[in-house]
Structure formats: C-alpha cells, structure tokens
Amino acid sequence: MPKDLHELPKLRDGLSYLFVQHCRIEQDTSSVAVWDKEGCVQVPAAALGVLMLGPGTSITHAAVKALVDNGCSIVWVGEEGIRCYAQGGGETRKAYSLLKQAELANRPEKRMEVIWRMYEQRFGYRLDRMLSPEQVRGMEGVRVRQAYADASELYSVPWHGRAYNRQDWAQADPINRALSAANSCLNGICHAAIVSGGYSPAIGFVHTGRQLSFVYDIADLYKVEITIPLAFRLTAESVAHLETRVRHACRDEFRNHRLLQRLLPDIQALLDVPTDVQETSGDPDADAALPGELWTQLWPGARVQDAGHDS
Secondary structure (H helix, E strand, O other): OOHHHHHHHOHOEEEEEEEEOOOOEEEOEEEEEEOOOOEEEEOOHHHEEEEEEOOOEEEEHHHHHHHHOOOOEEEEOOHHHOOOEEEEOOOOOOOHHHHHHHHHHHHHOOOOOHHHHHHHHHHOOOOOOOOOHHHHHHHHHHHHHHEEEHHHHHHHOOOOOOOOOOOOOHHHHHHHHHHOOOOHHHHHHHHHHHOOOOOOOOOOOOOOOOOOHHHHHHOOOHHHHHHHHHHHHHHHHHOHHHHHHHHHHHHHHHHHHHHHHHHHHHHHHOOOOOOOHHHHHOOOOOOOOOOOOHHHHOOOOHHHHOOOOOO
C-alpha cells in the first residue's frame, strides 16, 4: 500500500481508454474481467484512465468500486462511443485546482489570459494582444478549415465540410463519422484527465454553458495534431468497420503523441497552476468537516477549532 495519496500511480503512466459493448464486467481481485461471447479478458484497473461502457454492457457493483478506487473514470456512452449519457468521478479529493479554475473563469481579465494561452498553444506562437477576440476566433476558424483541406488533399478524401446528425448517424459521410468517432475518444481521455486533476469539466473558457465545456476546450488543443489526420488517413484506407478501426487507431496515436503525459501539464500551464500544488494544498486525508483556508481568508478572526460539527 502507498504511504500517502501522492504515491498513487500517475495518470501519465497508465493506459488511455478502453471501449467495450455487449459484455459483462466483473471484479477480478484488484482488476476487472470483461466477459463476452469470445471469452474473458482481464483489465488492470490501476492502469486504466477511462472505461467507456457501450450498449449491451452490464457491470457489477464490485467492479465499479474497483475501478473508482483505482482512479478510473467510467463513462456510459452510446453505440460507437458517440453519445455520452453519464460519467463517474475520479480519485482526486482536493479542491485547489477547481477553486483556481473557478476564479479564473469568473474574473474577465484572468479569463481572457487563459483564452489567449489556449489559442497560443494551438497556433504555436504569441498572439498580438491588440487583436480582438473575434479576430482571434476568425484566425482559429481559418486554421482548422485549412487543416481539413490539407488532410483532404494529402489523403485524397473528398471534403464538403463538417456535418453530422446525432439522431441519424448513418446519414453522415464516412469522413464525418470517422472524425466524430476520433473526437469522441479524444473527449473521453481529456475528460478523464480533467477529473483526475481535480478540475471541473463544466467550467470552460472558450466554450461555456455545457457540462463538458472545459473538455471541449482542452480537446480542441489536439484535434489538428491528432484526430483530423488520423480520421482522414483511415477513411482513405477503407470505410469498412471505420468507427472500430478509428477507436483502435486512437489508442495508438494517443500513445505515440504521449497524450497522457501531456494533458495535465498542459492544463496546469494554461491555468497557471503551480506544479507543486500536490505538496502545498494540504492533507487530502484531513478531517473533511473542518473549514478550509478559504473560510479563514473570508473571516480572518475565525478560528478553525471553534467550528462546531455534529458527527
């Protein structure tokens, strides 16, 4: 057993995600076992970032507990992993990162600084602060459209724009289905990293008003680099079993691009969160009923030991 929570396995050292459907998942000691008509496969819970449960899947209470105890996020998704119905929490018990995120999102000048850093990471250089937000969004739109056009030309896949209907999945052309499947996998691993780091997936900066706004913010940082070329390449190879092949290829590409190693450091840099926050933000196993530092900052004269609590 680890001496404290700081010694738990790091997100960057594990597997990115696993998508399963039409199977049963049970606990197997500290791991889980996935049963289907082909047999049984053991999955190391401690090494898995996110488990995506597709249609026809059942999971035992003990298996859920084993996954959550090992910091694995569980996401209930639709067929081909496109729709997200629900998700479970990660292992973080601290609120420092969440409070920092909320502070930045609710102060206009700090919010804009985060947005500038997000766009600068996408462009790869520092933007002129004289540009308006509308101008920067226009530049980003041009960059993404050019990425689609370049990938279309490189892989000789016809491109008529991003278009799909969640209610009629088969109506979309192959390249749009491939992009949606790839982005669904990317959103899943970004979601797992956000929850693992103690951030809120709902408090976004560029995207706002949705429960996954921050997930979309972070995923957008990597689409041009990873999912767009991957989707066009696989569509050019064949449209047979396209979504399945895309999901398998995403696992390889996430590993090749060291995405797990990059996600939390990138988020910390964007939000200007100190890298030593784990050591400076208190004991995660302390009495959860005691008021925290924010309480004493709001009322400097208050004494924590005077706070009453009915056990």
